[in-house]
Amino acid sequence: MIRAIGLGQVRNIEGFWGNYLAQLSERGILSQWDQIVATSRLENFYRAARGEFGTYEGLRFNDSDLYKWLEGAVYIQKLRPNATVAKVIETAIRAIIEAQAPDGYLNTYVQVNYPDWKWRNLCNMHEMYCFGHLFEAAVALQENFGDARLIEVSRKAVACITAIYGPGKKVGFCGHPEIEIALYRLTEVTGELQFAELADWMIDVRGQRPSPFEAEIADPTSETLFRAANALSMKSGKYDGAYAQDDKPIREQTQIVGHSVRAAYLYAAAAMSASRRQDVGLMGSLTTIWENLTEKRMYITGGIGSTGDNEGFSDDYDLPNLNAYAETCAGIALAMWGRRMFEGSGSAEYLDVLERVTLNGVLSGVSLDTTLYYYDNPLESRNNHEREPWFLCACCPPNVARFVGSIVQYAIWESDDTIFLGMPIAGEFELSNGLVLKIETKYPLDGRVSITFSGKPTQKKLAIRIPDWSDEINVDFPNATEGAEYENGFMVFNHKWSAVTNLKLDLEMTVKLHRSHQLVLDNAGRLSVSYGPSIYCAEDWKVESAPQLCVIDLGEEVRPSQKTGLDGSLLLQASILRDKATHTEALYEDFADADTVASTINLIPYRLWNGKGKSYMQVWLRHN
Ligand SMILES: [Zn+2]
Incomplete structure (x- = not known):
């Protein structure tokens, strides 16, 4: 286990x-x-x-x-x-x-x-x-x-x-x-x-029929308290239930539908249930639903639930940026689900999604001083979105507190014979059998990780996740008695860990450009940028220099800049082309090729945007 x-x-x-x-x-x-x-x-x-x-x-x-x-x-x-x-x-x-x-x-x-x-x-x-x-x-x-x-x-x-x-x-x-x-x-x-x-x-x-909710909604007195809520469970005048994942039993579901926080909490629990009961069928259904989510309905930030209409899912590839809902709680719920899928399967692929949403779609939901929060996490802003101290419906702020407070439970695991390191966290941790694990790292700001053991010498496997974003991992482990094995997305060292073992890793981070599936219509002709596990965005405070007005010039590389962001993250620099300012006041005029000027913009980790108030921001940038 x-x-x-x-x-x-x-x-x-x-x-x-x-x-x-x-x-x-x-x-x-x-x-x-x-x-x-x-x-x-x-x-x-x-x-x-x-x-x-x-x-x-x-x-x-x-x-x-x-x-x-x-x-x-x-x-x-x-x-x-x-x-x-x-x-x-x-x-x-x-x-x-x-x-x-x-x-x-x-x-x-x-x-x-x-x-x-x-x-x-x-x-x-x-x-x-x-x-x-x-x-x-x-x-x-x-x-x-x-x-x-x-x-x-x-x-x-x-x-x-x-x-x-x-x-x-x-x-x-x-x-x-x-x-x-x-x-x-x-x-x-x-x-x-x-x-x-x-x-x-x-x-x-x-998900069985009749659902207990059918009679509750049919009760005319329920309209006094729940008129709007009832409507969310109906389709063409009949009870539908998809909003609350009650449209069919989980074992028959193939797509992720309805309210995103409800869905991910339910499937996190179902993964715990499948592990507990050794229920291969239930785990199989969860895998199918997970694939529909991560292959067709998830933002590159790991945000889920693209529409505010039902605070949840719409259709495959419907991932608008400006109006993305991507509730902070839904990101947290996805991390919880990913954790439980990993615990039930041992496969690192779930931890890739867990890390993606944690470092991007969840941390964007909280300011660095942890006093301001987003409810929804759009991937574009036109000077219209700002973190707030609290909400009328205040599910997100305390959810961030309990998630960040227990972050170690989304990073380090043990089984009888293995220590799993999913996401490096700097600190010192007491493992079973008196073994102590010390991790020194700036991760996720850079990929260098030093792992030192102390305490009682123990023979165990150390499984280090090979991140989906990493092309190269350098390992310095002079005391290794045997080479690493690769299983389930982990690099596994079998060793007698003791006070003399030190292992250094470099999960090499590079700048990468990404494009969407062609059916994500909102991202046609656009790219996004990442550095290691962090998704980046462009941000500016003046409309004249808004990222919406520029195109990334692919003739030049997107490269690390000399500057660092508010949390010490590396900033990136991209070459851009902007239309030359025209002085005409006309709203519309005859088309003519615009003259462009070359310039550069800085890109910052998405989780840091809105650090200085309302702004113009884009994750998916036009390119030439
Ligand atoms: Zn919430």
Whole structure:
């Protein structure tokens, strides 16, 4: 079994990821907490505890923001302790415990404003979705601080669910998947199979007919609360279910459809289920859906869900840039799915996508100081997009916190006989059998990685992912007793690791140009640029010098520049041609070849754009 190392095995994280963690600990987590308090997300728990009626404020799934924040805060606190964060974590835990009803139910929106709606509309109400995030926060507290208080809350919550739903009882699952992942995690920390078995069942009954959602939507009273939400599940006047991946059972699905965050959370859980049950058929279906996504529906940044209409997927090759939705949460959900596909298959191809979305489509969603966020991550901007501290629907900021806080679980894994290094992270990590792994690197800013072992000498395989973007890897391993083997996208060294082993790698980074499949109409005649794992973009603050107005001159190479970006990344320089400015005021005139002037532009990593306010930005650039 391949298992990510736990945060308790981290001695420290430095470098690229250390910077994000330090910022989250000092700023991001507390600025999110201030928003949670200011928007009554915390107060709603107190209102429920006091038995108030009608005073709930905010969207119906806002409880999930507190839970998700708590999970993230626990991870950051484990890695970078901060006394103020410790205090507010305690405040959050107590508020949650106090708000739970005696029967285990907990959803402050329903408890305070709509008590008659308890368990009446699983399709839209998000009760189980919120529970899922509660369970994940509970697992984080138990795993990292040995604090079982929310595990007890979770146990009561599951009992509240299974009093009604489960095998041999009423069919029910959430319109927004998430609880399934959380139930598997509850089993991991408690060893109790009941949680995983409930998740397996939810995955298996989803997509069957009749769907429990059909009757919920047909109930005319549901229109009072869910008119717009109901419409998303309908097609030509009939229940369709694709929006919530309830159009057919997962084992019959071949394309990725509907709401992108729901889809990737569901498939992440299904991959956990397939691994747990050794279900080859389920894993096969997930592979097919994954291929449809990554071969036809994913942005080069790893962003997924191209349209805001359903916050999700449209058609193959429909990947508009300016209006790309590519929600930050969807990127995180894709990384989660990739992680679980890897853990179930051992294949590095999933980690290529995981890295792509992490370093590009997810990190674009957060400012370097971790106080500003994008909800959607377009690949073009016309001075109309800017990160914000918070949102009415604030799913993304706390999701970034819990993802970055647990980044090591997306980078380093162990099995009985192998250490897997998917993505180099600078720091020191305690592996099983008393072996300590030290990684020194500036990755992803450059590809040089030094790996040193200490602790108890241990014979194990070290599997280093060969990135999809890399053409050449130089290895300096003077103590090697045998050469590397290549399997499943990894370079594998079998060695007795001890204090005298040092292995140096250079994952050689070069500038690469990319074009799209010809059916991505938005990218016709355009190229994009990468350096190592980072996708680059052009950005300017004045319309006169906007990248939309220039073409890349392919007569010259795109090359590293002397400058560095805000996080120390190498900037690139491209030669361009611009139309010479004309002085005519006419909106239209007779066509004539334009005179051009040659110039250059800098390209920056996509994750860094909008570092200085609104701008003109393009990932896909016209070329001559
Ligand atoms: Zn989100």
